[in-house]
Amino acid sequence: MFESLSDKLQGVFKKLANRGKLSEGDVDAALREVRLALLEADVNYKVTKDFVARVRERAIGAEVMRSLTPAQQVVKIVNEELITTLGAPAKIDLSGPPPHVVMLVGLQGSGKTTTAAKLALKLRQSGQRPLLVAADTRRPAAITQLEVLGQQLDIPVHSEGTKVPPPVICAHALKRADDAAYSVVILDTAGRLHIDDQLMAELEKIKRKVSPQEVLLVADAMTGQDAVRVADEFNRRVGLTGLILTKVDGDARGGAAISIRAVTGVPIKYLGVGEKLDALEPFYPDRLASRILGMGDVLTLIEKAEAALDQEQALVMGKKLIQGEFDLEDFLRQLREVKKMGPLSQLLEMIPGFSQLKTELTPELTDRQMKMVEAIISSMTVEERRNPRIINASRKRRIAKGSGTTVQDVNMLLAQFRQMQRMMKQLTSGRGRGLLSMFR
Amino acid sequence: MLGRSKKISQSLTRTRRSFFGRVTELLGVSEISDELWEELEELLIQADVGVKTTVELVEKLQEQVNKARIRDAEAVKEILKRELIDILNSKVQRSDESPLLTVILVVGVNGSGKTTSIAKLAKYYKDRGKKVILGAADTFRAAAIDQLKIWGERVGVDVIAHQPRADPGAVVYDTIQAGRSRGADVLIIDTAGRLHTKYNLMQELKKVRRVAAKNAPRAPHETLLVLDATTGQNALAQAQHFKEAVDITGIFLAKLDGTAKGGIVFAIAKELGIPIRWVGTGEGLDDLAEFEAEAFVEGLFE
Ligand SMILES: Nc1nc2c(ncn2[C@@H]2O[C@H](COP(=O)(O)OP(=O)(O)OP(=O)(O)O)[C@@H](O)[C@H]2O)c(=O)[nH]1
Ligand SMILES: Nc1nc2c(ncn2[C@@H]2O[C@H](COP(=O)(O)OP(=O)(O)O)[C@@H](O)[C@H]2O)c(=O)[nH]1
Ligand SMILES: [Mg+2]
Ligand SMILES: [Mg+2]
Numbered sequence: 001m002f003e004s005l006s007d008k009l010q011g012v013f014k015k016l017a018n019r020g021k022l023s024e025g026d027v028d029a030a031l032r033e034v035r036l037a038l039l040e041a042d043v044n045y046k047v048t049k050d051f052v053a054r055v056r057e058r059a060i061g062a063e064v065m066r067s068l069t070p071a072q073q074v075v076k077i078v079n080e081e082l083i084t085t086l087g088a089p090a091k092i093d094l095s096g097p098p099p100h101v102v103m104l105v106g107l108q109g110s111g112k113t114t115t116a117a118k119l120a121l122k123l124r125q126s127g128q129r130p131l132l133v134a135a136d137t138r139r140p141a142a143i144t145q146l147e148v149l150g151q152q153l154d155i156p157v158h159s160e161g162t163k164v165p166p167p168v169i170c171a172h173a174l175k176r177a178d179d180a181a182y183s184v185v186i187l188d189t190a191g192r193l194h195i196d197d198q199l200m201a202e203l204e205k206i207k208r209k210v211s212p213q214e215v216l217l218v219a220d221a222m223t224g225q226d227a228v229r230v231a232d233e234f235n236r237r238v239g240l241t242g243l244i245l246t247k248v249d250g251d252a253r254g255g256a257a258i259s260i261r262a263v264t265g266v267p268i269k270y271l272g273v274g275e276k277l278d279a280l281e282p283f284y285p286d287r288l289a290s291r292i293l294g295m296g297d298v299l300t301l302i303e304k305a306e307a308a309l310d311q312e313q314a315l316v317m318g319k320k321l322i323q324g325e326f327d328l329e330d331f332l333r334q335l336r337e338v339k340k341m342g343p344l345s346q347l348l349e350m351i352p353g354f355s356q357l358k359t360e361l362t363p364e365l366t367d368r369q370m371k372m373v374e375a376i377i378s379s380m381t382v383e384e385r386r387n388p389r390i391i392n393a394s395r396k397r398r399i400a401k402g403s404g405t406t407v408q409d410v411n412m413l414l415a416q417f418r419q420m421q422r423m424m425k426q427l428t429s430g431r432g433r434g435l436l437s438m439f440r
Numbered sequence: 441m442l443g444r445s446k447k448i449s450q451s452l453t454r455t456r457r458s459f460f461g462r463v464t465e466l467l468g469v470s471e472i473s474d475e476l477w478e479e480l481e482e483l484l485i486q487a488d489v490g491v492k493t494t495v496e497l498v499e500k501l502q503e504q505v506n507k508a509r510i511r512d513a514e515a516v517k518e519i520l521k522r523e524l525i526d527i528l529n530s531k532v533q534r535s536d537e538s539p540l541l542t543v544i545l546v547v548g549v550n551g552s553g554k555t556t557s558i559a560k561l562a563k564y565y566k567d568r569g570k571k572v573i574l575g576a577a578d579t580f581r582a583a584a585i586d587q588l589k590i591w592g593e594r595v596g597v598d599v600i601a602h603q604p605r606a607d608p609g610a611v612v613y614d615t616i617q618a619g620r621s622r623g624a625d626v627l628i629i630d631t632a633g634r635l636h637t638k639y640n641l642m643q644e645l646k647k648v649r650r651v652a653a654k655n656a657p658r659a660p661h662e663t664l665l666v667l668d669a670t671t672g673q674n675a676l677a678q679a680q681h682f683k684e685a686v687d688i689t690g691i692f693l694a695k696l697d698g699t700a701k702g703g704i705v706f707a708i709a710k711e712l713g714i715p716i717r718w719v720g721t722g723e724g725l726d727d728l729a730e731f732e733a734e735a736f737v738e739g740l741f742e
Contacts, residue, residue, distance in 0.1 A: 036491055039485060039491045040490070040491060040673055041673075042488075042672035042673055042674070044486070045482055045485045045486045046486075107670060107695075107698070108551070108553070108695065108723070109550070109551025109552060109553060109668065109695075110551065111550070111551060113582075138723070139587070139723075140586070140587045140590035140591060140594075141583040141584075141586035141587035141589075141590055142583075142587075144582075144583035144586045145581075145582045145583035145584075145586075145587070146582075147583075148582035148583050149582050152582075193695075193697065193698045193699075194698070194699070195698065195699060220551070220668075220670070220671075222549070222668075222671045222672060222674040222675070223670055223671065223672060224488040224670060224671055224672025224673065224675075224700060224704070225485070225486045225487070225488050225672060225700070226488075226670055226698065226699055226700035226701075229699050230670075230698075230699075247549070247550060247551075247635065249635060249637075249638075250549070250635040250636070250637050250674070251635075251636075251637045251674070251677060252672075252674035252677075253673075253674075255672070256672070275550065275580075275581070
C-alpha cells in the first residue's frame with residue numbers, strides 16, 4: 001500500500017515536470033482571450049494594453065501547474081495580477097480629531113446622494129455621529145432627496161436651500177458639526193462633468209474651505225472607456241483619496257474599477273449594491289477581479305486544481321509522517337498550515353476522533369506563540385530538528401537561551417511534537433486507513 | 441504603482457483630443473498600413489463601440505479597401521463614415537401616424553437621465569404647440585416626484601402625481617384619464633430607474649406598460665430607453681432586457697455633452713434594430729437634439 005502511494009506521488013510529480021514552463025506561444029494565445037475579456041468588461045483600452053504587457057512579462061517561462069492547461073495557467077496569473085491591481089480594500093479614514101469631513105464627488109447620476117446616506121448609516125453603526133450636508137443646489141429636488149433619506153435613517157441633514165453657494169454651505173456645516181459634536185460630516189455635492197471648469201472650480205473651493213479628510217469618487221460600475229478621463233480629471237482637480245463603485249448589483253462587469261485604479265492609484269472603499277440604504281458592501285479584490293475577468297468557469301477550474309495541489313502537498317507530508325521522516329521542520333510548517341486551516345488539518349478532520357485531537361495538539365496559536373515556536377526551532381541545529389530525541393537538558397538550555405525563551409517553553413514544544421508523532425502512528429494503523437485509501 | 445499611474449495619465453493627456461479627431465488626422469495624413477488599422481481599432485474601442493462591432497467594422501472596411509484597391513486614406517474615411525451611418529439608419533421605420541393622444545413611456549437604469557430628459561421632451565412638444573402632461577410614476581426614489589414637479593413648473597406643464605410608494609400603474613391610469621379630460625396631446629410617463637437584471641422591477645414595468653396599453657388605443661406609442669452616454673458595454677444588455685420587457689421603440693442618449701462618445705449605440709442599432717431618437721447635451725431644458733445619424737457620425741470625426 002505504501003508503495004502504491006508513493007508510486008502515485010512520483011507519477012504526479014513526473015507529470016508536473018513533463019508539463020514544463022509556459023512558452024511565448026501559450027502566453028500570447030491566452031492573452032488574446034484575456035484582452036478581449038477585459039475590453040468587454042470596459043477596462044480602458046490603454047489600461048488593458050499596459051496590463052496585458054505586464055502579465056506577459058510575468059507569464060512567459062512560468063511553471064504550468066498540474067491539471068491546468070497552459071491557457072488556464074495564464075488566466076490564473078491574470079487573475080492574480082488583477083487582484084493586485086485592484087488593491088487592498090480600505091476603510092474611511094477617521095484618524096485625528098473630529099469632525100472628519102468626507103466629500104463625495106462624481107458625474108451626474110452616479111449615485112452620490114444615495115451613497116452619502118448609506119455611508120452615514122454605516123458610520124453611525126460604527127459609533128460615529130454623522131451629519132449629512134446637502135451641497136447639491138443644482139439638481140431639482142436634490143436637497144429634498146437627501147432630506148428624505150436623512151429622515152428615513154434619523155440622521156440630521158444640514159441644508160440651506162438652493163441660493164447659498166455650496167462652499168459656504170459646507171463651511172457652515174463644518175462649524176455646526178464642531179459646535180454640536182458631530183464626528184463625521186458627509187458632503188453630498190452636485191453631479192458634474194469633469195470638463196466643466198466652473199463646476200470643478202467649485203469643488204476646489206469646497207475643498208479649500210473644509211479640508212476634507214476623504215474625497216471619494218462615486219463612480220457607476222457601468223461606466224465605459226471614459227472612466228479614465230473622468231477619474232484622472234477629478235483626481236487632478238481635487239485629489240481623490242478613494243473610490244466607491246455603485247450599482248454593482250447589476251450585471252456590468254465593472255472594468256471601470258481597474259481603469260480608475262490604474263490612473264489614480266486610490267483604494268476602493270466600498271461597493272454600492274442596491275438602492276436600499278443598507279446596500280453598501282465592503283470590497284473584496286478577488287471577487288471583483290473574477291467578475292471583471294468574466295471567466296468564472298475557468299477560475300473555478302483553477303481553484304479545483306489548486307485544491308488538488310494542496311492535496312498533493314498534504315500527501316507528501318502524510319508520506320513523510322507515515323515513514324517516520326516527520327521532523328521538527330515539518331512540524332513548524334504544519335503548525336503554520338494549521339494556523340491558516342491548511343490542508344493537513346482538514347484531512348485530519350475527516351478521521352473520526354481526530355478533530356478533537358487536533359485542537360488539543362494545536363490550540364489556537366496566537367501570533368506571539370507562533371513566533372516563539374519559530375524562534376525555538378530555528379535555534380536548533382539541523383541534527384536536532386531531524387532527530388529531536390538527542391535534545392537533552394544542556395541542549396534545551398542552549399536552545400532556550402538562543403531563542404529568548406525558557407526551558408519550559410522548549411519542553412512544551414517538544415511534548416507537542418511527540419504527541420503529533422504518536423498521532424501519525426495511529427494514521428498508519430487501522431484508523432487512518434480510510435483516509436489513505438481515499439487517495440488510491 | 442505610482443510611476444505607472446503617472447505614465448498612463450500622461451499618455452491620456454496626449455490623447456485628450458477627440459478620438460475620432462485622431463482618426464481623421466490619421467486618415468488624412470498616413471498611408472493605409474497595418475498601423476492605421478490598429479489605430480482605427482483603438483479609436484473605435486475607446487469610443488465604447490465594443491470589440492465585436494469594431495472588429496466587424498474594420499474587417500469590412502479592409503475588405504472594401506482591398507477589393508476597390510483604394511490607396512487614398514481619405515477615401516477610407518468616407519467609407520467608414522458611410523458604414524457607421526448605415527448602421528444607425530437601420531431598417532426600423534418611424535411610425536408616421538399621429539394618434540390623438542400620444543403616450544410616451546420613459547424607462548432606464550438608475551440615474552441615466554430619465555427625468556431630466558422628460559422635462560426636455562415636454563418643452564420640445566410644448567414649443568410645438570402640443571398640450572403635454574407628465575405622469576410621475578417613479579414613486580420609489582426619494583424626492584423623484586418633487587423633482588418632476590419642479591421640472592413641470594419650469595416647463596409650464598401639468599404633472600399628475602400620487603404619494604411616494606404609491607402604485608405606479610395607478611399613476612399611469614390617472615395620467616391618461618387626466619390627459620383625456622384636459623384634452624392633452626402628449627403624455628410622458630416618468631418611471632423609477634431600475635437595473636434590467638431585477639426581475640421584480642422589470643415585472644412592475646411590464647405592468648405599467650399594460651396599464652397604458654389598456655387605457656389608451658395602441659399605447660404606449662413610444663417607449664424610450666434613456667441611456668447614459670458614459671455607459672460602456674453594459675448598455676447593450678440594458679437595451680436587450682428593456683426591449684424584451686417593454687418593447688423599446690427608441691433610444692434617448694443622454695449626457696452626450698461629456699467626453700464619452702456613446703459608441704455602444706452602434707451595437708444597439710445593429711444587433712437589436714432599435715433606432716436612436718434623441719440626444720441630451722446638457723442639464724438645461726433646451727439641451728436636446730433630435731438624433732441624426734449623419735450629424736452624430738460627422739460629430740465623431742470632428
Ligand atoms: N451633463 C448632462 N447631465 C444630464 C443630462 N441628462 C441628465 N443629466 C443629469 O444626470 C443626473 C440624473 O438625471 P435624472 O434625470 O435625475 O436621471 P434619472 O434617470 O431620472 O435618475 P433616477 O430617477 O434616479 O434613476 C442629474 O444630475 C441630471 O441633471 C445630460 O444630457 N447631460
Ligand atoms: N441599483 C442601484 N441603484 C443605485 C445605487 N446607488 C444609487 N442608485 C440609484 O441611482 C440613481 C441615482 O442616484 P443618486 O444618488 O441620486 O445619484 P447622484 O445624482 O450622483 O446623487 C438613483 O435612482 C439611486 O436610487 C446602487 O448601488 N445600486
Ligand atoms: Mg445627488
Ligand atoms: Mg428620475
